[in-house]
Amino acid sequence: MKRGLKLAATGLALCCGIALPAASESLYQEGSFRPLTADNKAFRVGDSLTIQVFENSSASSSANTGTRRANDISGSVTQTGNRVVGQLGIGIAGEFDGGGRTQRTNKLLATLTVTVKEVLPNQELRVAGEQQLMVNEELQKVNLEGRVRPQDISDGNVVLSTRLADARITYVGEGEVSDRARRSLWRRVLDIWGF
Template identity: 30%
Template structure:
């Protein structure tokens, strides 16, 4: 009874929260609470090149990031680069399995020193040792399976360098939210990249991201309608049939 009361209370609180969202567009996730904002606003470690301590080289040809020929690709914590996601995959798998087996066995003793005839007198009517036993067996199995999958996605998102590992690898994270009417589409990209894989256009493709985690989904009225009700989800977990 106590568990039932707790379940009813939690369901009521969840329903009240949902009722407060009726007629409102989904809120954006605050940017200030994300890892990207923290990486861009935190103070980086000071960097000094040999022979340049306490001086500033304002030459256009110095090779620094601010010069005319400087490398402006993202390489430090807080820098921003563009992740290009172009997925166009197609896979088809088909399997077929078949098995069949048939067996038959029989044995009888028509004559053996007159013993079968003597035993026949004590057997039920119609039984005879001449046909002691006969068996037949057969089995068959047929299985078919197929998988067809096709995925196509083209997206671009700005990602921020969260950290530079001791081996030089960059840990990145990017997020993007687009609200159309009462539906918010969310795109999240995380992973690890090598600085040398970042192009001169400050872009990197998704297939060069190690441990890539790409999430593309949404929240809002359309997504809410597509999800089963909370009661149905609980029943699907608890019911054993």
């Protein structure tokens, strides 16, 4: 019965030319508007950005130490009368030569796509993302986060990892090969004791 009344009221309004209020919405949305001539670069929260990771690091240090020590004490007593002859001599000598060298080189090449998590007040983009690869039943994870200046983003929406501020790049492998590469517990304990 109520449905019939609504249909009759709508039909009456159409016949009499009475305009019903229409809901309208603007086509322009400030948060998602991008001009037709703009580059396709990340600029807002949720946008994707490709990071090319080219990280090389190397460090080396060496130390050499040489120590020589020689001490000598000597004494002598001679008497010809009742024949007192005494002689004393102490000699101490020591040498130490020591040296050590450490060297480490790391290289990481990867390309991963991250997401803009926040647009900072100075218009820099805080980005973060993770990539997981399974290679020969070994799980490899690359985690990346940092800040990007909009002017460092190329026309192809790509930025080099060397242009990231406060970059944190983590590469972790999990599996049998990674477990075999770690030192055993007993070896670590002996290293702590200096053996």
